[in-house]
Amino acid sequence: MAAPALALDPHSRVWVLLAAGACLLPLLLQLPPTLALGIATAALLVAAGSWRRPLPGWLRLLLALTLVGTVLTMSRFAFGRDTGCALLAAMLAIKPAETITLRDGRSLLGFALFAPFATFLLDQGPLALALGLLGATLALAALLRLAELESGDSRQRRPPWRRLTAVWRLVAIGLPLALAAFWLFPRLATPLWGVPQRALARPGLSDHMAPGEWVELMNDDSTALRVQFFGPAPEPSQMYWRGPVLWNFDGRRWTQATWLRGVAAAPVRSAATHWDYELELEPTDRRQLVALDLPTAEPAGARLSLDYSLYSARPLVAPSRWRLRSAPPLAFEPQLLRTLRRFALALPEGYNPRTVALAQQWRRDAGPSNAANDAAIVQRAMRMIRSEFAYTLATPLPGRHAVDEFLFDTRAGFCEHFSSAFVVLMRAAGIPARVVTGYVGGYRNPIGGYWLVRNSDAHAWAEVWLEGRGWVRVDPTAAVAPERIYDTLAERAPGAIGDFTGLTPVFDAGDWLRRGWNDFVLGFDATRQRQLLRPLGLRDIDGGRLLALFAGTAALALLWMAWLTARAERESDPVLRAWHRLGARYARLGLGRAPHEPAGVWAARVGRARPDLAEALQRLTRGFDDWRYAGVGPASARDLVRALRRHRPRAASAPAAAAPRQHGEST
Template sequence: MSTPAPPLDPQSRAWMLLAGGACVLPLLLQLTPSLATGIGATGVLVAAGSWRRPLPAVLRLLLALALVGAVLATTRFAFGRDTGCALLAAMLAIKPAETFTLRDGRSLLGFALFAPFATFLLDQGPLALALGLLGATLALAALLRLAEVESGDVRHRMPPWRRFATVWRLTAIGLPLALAAFWLFPRMATPLWGVPQRALAKPGLSDHMAPGEWVDIMNDDSTALRVQFDGTPPVPTQMYWRGPVLWNFDGRQWTQPRWLREIPPATVQPGATRWDYELELEPTEGHQLVALELPTAAPAGARLSLDYGLYSAKPLTSLTRWRMRSAPPAAFEPRLMRTLRQYALALPEGYNPRTVALARQWRREAGPGNAANDAAIVQRAMRMIRGEFSYTLATPLPGRNSVDEFLFDYKAGFCEHFSSAFVVLMRAAGIPSRVVTGYAGGYRNPIGGYWLVRNSDAHAWAEVWLDGRGWVRVDPTAAVAPERIYDTIADRAPGAIGDFTALTPMFDAGDWLRRGWNDFVLGFDAERQRHLLQPLGLRDIDSGRLVALFVGAASLALLWMAWLTARAEREHDPVLRAWRRLAARYDRLGLGRALHEPAGAWAERVSLARPDLAGELERLILRFSNWRYAARQPGSSGERTLVRALLGHRPRRFPPALAGVSATSHRQHGESA
């Protein structure tokens, strides 16, 4: 018959639950707030409710079904990385309900160790790494605790600090091999396999714009991109980061025609100003890039569309860097094809009658369509918006005639409303126009000297087509609230609450450290690996040399691990360390103990060669044997006394009768020399 597994004592159960919670925490931080809160609260309630006895099987089944249903409902029954990670967190949350033996505890901790690694599928930042290391440390320390309990020897249970020291010592032993694998293991520019995309898209720009959708992104202060300019950066009024261009309007929603992405970029005459910069883009799971208006060419791995939207060839599932050059256009598509003109003038029938009537009145008053008359209508619309409208995020959801309601009723809104209404007004007046989305402005981090653009900097503006000039940017939001588009550094400072900016330096330092992490760790790709030894004169390392370097470094690391592991095993006990040092001192006298020699036989051999040392050595051997093979308490006063005695015994090189003779002979030898 099999022996039943020992039960978990309260202290071991507390260790196990603390470690499991620490492992799941970084994973919960990557899920949606509602889902993370639900899973976390369920885990706490299950742990508390099953502290003394298991929960009924029916209740455990209902909890599992409820959590799985919540995860699938939140992710709209789509499978992605976040779906799998949320299911893992949900299962770990209800696992304590059936964990009552040492074997159950080891099972929970083993599964919990998957959570920190799963976190890296969603985020690879330094905070996720730090929390993951904390969770893994607690889990390994809890496993040591369970091993001590299973051994049944209460005398050798380590204090908590020693468990942590043991875990980190083992981690340090394996660190050289891990570093060798990170720096030298050959990386492929294209991985053999990929991971599923997220089921829920991250906040960011998209190829459509509908009423109310932009409120969430404009309240999100997370980083969208970082930019480092090679020379003088543009002034904030020129920092328009171009993203998706929206052409189609169905009366409520603006969308981007996908087929326009496949058409080569339009003709652009760049201006005299040039900006060279490196753009670091946070992952978005899509293909849309942004660039300062207007990019002169697509960087490697990306392409430009007809309307100068920029798209990557691969999904942006991780942090990416792009070298770009931009220039403000002197003329942007000065000749417009008939098909594109029709697209840029199209309006749905039966929508916004008051706006259409006002635009047609302006057209009659301005005269036939030409560059001067069209420009006059544009300026008239801007004067109306500047004089009668205000900026706010607190706007009601519009009805069927959304533009009419905005222009004639509440006359307040944000960039989504201003750009949409302006383009509809222009199209109704016979002026080709479209909505452009992206980001505006940015915040200069004084520590790193780079520019930070956040999701809250998302912006939408308009482009109108004027004969002879082509597409011209018009920003009606800036006419109403220029501080929203061209804020001061204090207005955009991260961590600022009104005029209170005392926390801003802390946020600056934190983002600078995150940027360094991105450059040092996340940005270390196959290209940078090939140039790893460039400071040593090796310009490019081919795959063969890289493999040889890795094998050499890994071999040294393995030898280091083997030596440290053996040394740690030898020197685990302070009494044994002192005993071996005593043997080493006798070895220098030619009386060292052989590995196969019992302590008693060694003492007898020493007594024959050096009777003056026999008595003290025999007493030390007796004390050591009693301590080694009798009941003892590590760290007690008796252990410390024995260690001091072993370390304090210093055998003389010569017997007392010969010491004076030896000293005299040495002196005489020195005089004769």
Template sequence: MAEGRAPMTMDAASRRWALASATLCLLPLLLQMPLRVGILVAATGLVVSLASWRRRLPGLLRLLVVIGVIGAVFLLAGFNVGRDTGCALLAAMIASKPSETFTLRDGRSLVGFALFAPFATFLLDQGPLSLGLGLAAACVTLLCLQRLSDLEAGVPDAHADPRAQWAGVGRLLLLGLPLALAAFWLFPRLGTPLWGIPDRAMSRPGLSDSMKPGEWVDLMADDSAALRVTFFGDTPPTSQMYWRGPVLWDFDGREWRQPDWARRLPPAPFTPGRGRWDYEMAIEPTDRTLMVSLDLPLDAPEGTQLALDHSLFSARPLHSVSRWRMQSAPPARYQADLPAALRARALALPEGFNPRTLALARQWRRDAGRDDAALVDRSLQWIRREFAYTLTTPLPGRHSVDEFLFDQKAGFCEHFSSAFVVLMRGAGIPARVVTGYTGGYFNRLGGYWLVRRNDAHAWAEVWLAGRGWVRVDPTAAVAPERIYDTLDDRIPGADGLLGGLAGMGSAFEVTDWLRQGWNDLVLGFDADRQSRLLRPLGIRRLQAGHMIGLFALSACLALAWMTWLSLRGERPRDPVLRAWHRLGRRYARMGLEREAHEPAEAWAERVAGERPDLGPALQELSHRFADWRYACPAGGTERDRDRKAARKQLVRALRSHRPQRRRDPGEQR
């Protein structure tokens, strides 16, 4: 009984393979989690694996580890439930599993459970890196399962030839590849999903419908892509690339917010100025409905809505890369007639905040009289003369605008736009904060503009009689190089550790161009593009019935391919077994094939009865083969070397044995 149970326990090498497979499966998922959650899960897996390497941890300790890591995940997620929380819990459970992984069954359970991690990754990210890491994890996992199966079956020297092992994995991948491609290209895609995807509990960095002190610091340091824009025809100068996002009207003394009522009102009228910009935006996932557009959009594309202040919203949260074709134009006049209710909202300030700023605003109003434009110019000149741009600012107290204008006199767009709008409202000029992005980096290889999250910006709009809403950027008054340099000169990543390396710009352009191609070919393959798949063959648009028929036909062909490969049988990995099978085929061509139920030595005795001239040699080979195949020699380094040498000799003998056909009596005469 002991000998029967021994193969069910994993040896050290097999356990390392199982742990390595689980680690590779977890890697792409951990890379998509917030840093603190990823570190927590990785540290849990490492500590549990080391602590339980020699013996299984006590049951109570395992339970405490699981409860502790689950509690920590919920704590870091703010006790909110969402997609990322569920994925983090899955990763935490996989990281805790090695504490009870010792038998073959445990190993298969760990590896099979870990395979859910790469699939969960695609709920958070569908990029090429996630796919590549997921495929690598799947290949290593298949190899690990193959090793565990060989260990259970007692296959001798099953791992001696790594090339044969990888060939087996490649054969499995080749088996399923046609069906996977057929499902991707031809399985009917719906324009809208049958069910929704739960929102994230831990939100992505990006624009939001509010702005408060200190909130934008992380966003300004995020170098990841926010959107990519391709212009058709004329391209605006970078100084006019203001990508309009949420417009913030309401201020409580500390936080600016976008009101809900603005979304329920139709967009305000405006008269387009000189220039028309026709462009397509590919927006990276944000998990929000907030969008941006070049200031100002002429109309909302299908599936989106323009608010009163020309903020743009999508009908559904942007969980994946989305593409939008739009037209914009700079305004010559924008809502020249401002209703009294909107004027009141654009002048509202909370009581008891920023008394020094309001006193200065009233003084400047008395000096300027009714000349609002002169008051705006005076404010910009003051900012240009006495203020500085910096990202290192302390969090303000109750009177945040007073502290910025009279004490610190240094900050970034969050401070400049907020303080400027409060100053304008205090002087009786309707004003509001506009958030979005500015500029972009032109990728010469792909011919598109890349706008990153650290291009996020906040500016102001003031209402002037006869002109309506006018854009005013107080940050540009003090630091125009921060606003416009991207703009054409600043290479993403050039300020980092690798910034001095030659060819940095070219390397970045190639990398981002490849990502753009991935978005176009894979993530952008939606229901509309699928219906136009056969347009090069003269079929303008495939109907749903045609698509179902094509998929059914392709799936049947793919299944036939899989069946054919399966029926061919797998090439044995043991070189002795391969040589033995080839020997059997030689005898089968002479009418002396071995029956499927016939043992090797019984077959040799039968052949000896029919062909005495061949019997002794075949009996000797069959006896050596049976000893090799079914004997269980003792271990040891010397014994292993002797066994490898004996294997080579047996393979050589099996390959060199060539049975001769019996000659007819006429040929003998």
């Protein structure tokens, strides 16, 4: 008959639930806040409700169906990395409902260890790593606690820090080999395989703009990019970071002209002023890059489209660095092809009749289309916006005629409204125009001396085509009078709360550390690996030499592992440690114990050589034999440790040392 399953005692159950929660935490922090809060609440309720007995089967099934349905609904039934990770988190949340026995506890901990690794599919930052290591440490310590419970080990009530120390000792054994593999094992320039795309897009610029879609982005203070200038930097008011250019308008939504991505970049005559900089982009899972308006050339691994949008050859699933040069344009595509002109004047029929009528009236007032008349219309529109409009994020969703409602009714909005209405006005007046999206401004981090651009710096402006000058940047949002702005996203330091900036240095230091992490860990690729040993005088080493260096370092790491493993058993107990140190003290006197020599035989030999030490050493030897083979209690073991540590044999005087040699006795 099978033995009954061993039940978890309350102390062990606390260890299991605490470790599972620690493993789940970093994964929850990467999920949408509403979903993460729901899963965390379910986990707490399930843990409390199943503390004494498992939940009924029907209730567990209902919980599982509810959580799975919630995850799929919030992900719009799109399957990707984040959907899979959310399902894993949901299943871990309800797993405690059937965790009663020791076997159940091991099962929960085994599944929980998947959570920290799943977190790295969504984020590889230092916080995710630290929380993942904490969760894995607690899970391994909890498994050690369960092993003690199953074996009936008398030491199972030892302090928790001893279990954690045991886990980190195992980590120390393998850490050198892991570091050697990370830094020295030859890396491929491109991965052999990829991971599924995310079902929910990361915050960032997209290839379209529709009413209300930018509010969430402009309230997001997370980092979008970092910029290091080599030489002078432009004024923050001139930092327009060019992203997607939107040509198509269907009456409500602006989108990119994807067919222009394969067309060569338009001719540009640049000013003498130029900026040299390195741009570090946070992951977006898209191919869209940004650059200071306008880039003079495309960097390696990217291409410029006709409208000077930059696209990466591969999706930006990890932090990436790009070396760029930009210069303000003197003439940007001064000759506009007829096809592009028609494309830049297109408006959908039946939308915004009041705006179209106003623009046509302006055209009749200004006269036929030419450089001077077109510029006069642009200035007239800017004067109207400057004097009659206000900036706010609190705008209702518009109806069918969104531009009419903005220009004639609400007269308040943010860059999405201003840029869209301005381009529609220009097109209706016969002036080619388009919407440009990106970021504007930045914050200079004094720690590191680089510029930080956040998602809340997202911006949209307009470009109009004027004869002789080509495309000219016009920012209608900047024309709004400052005294009329009552809800502005003004430039502000990270961590500022109103006028209080006391936390800003903390955020500066945190972002600087994150930048270093991106540089030395996440950005460590094949190119950086070949340059790793340059400070030691070794130029770019090839793969063969790198592999030989890795093999040598790995061999040393394996020797380290073998040495620590061999001594692990004898060093794991304080009695053994004290006993071995006692032997080392006698060895310094020439009376050390041979590896094959039993403790009693060794004590007798020492007694013959040093009668003054015989009684004390024999008493310690009997105590050690009793601990080793008779199973003395913890109190006696502690007394033995203290006695072994206190015993300090001294070197004998010359006559006493010579006595054993006169009788022919070995030392």
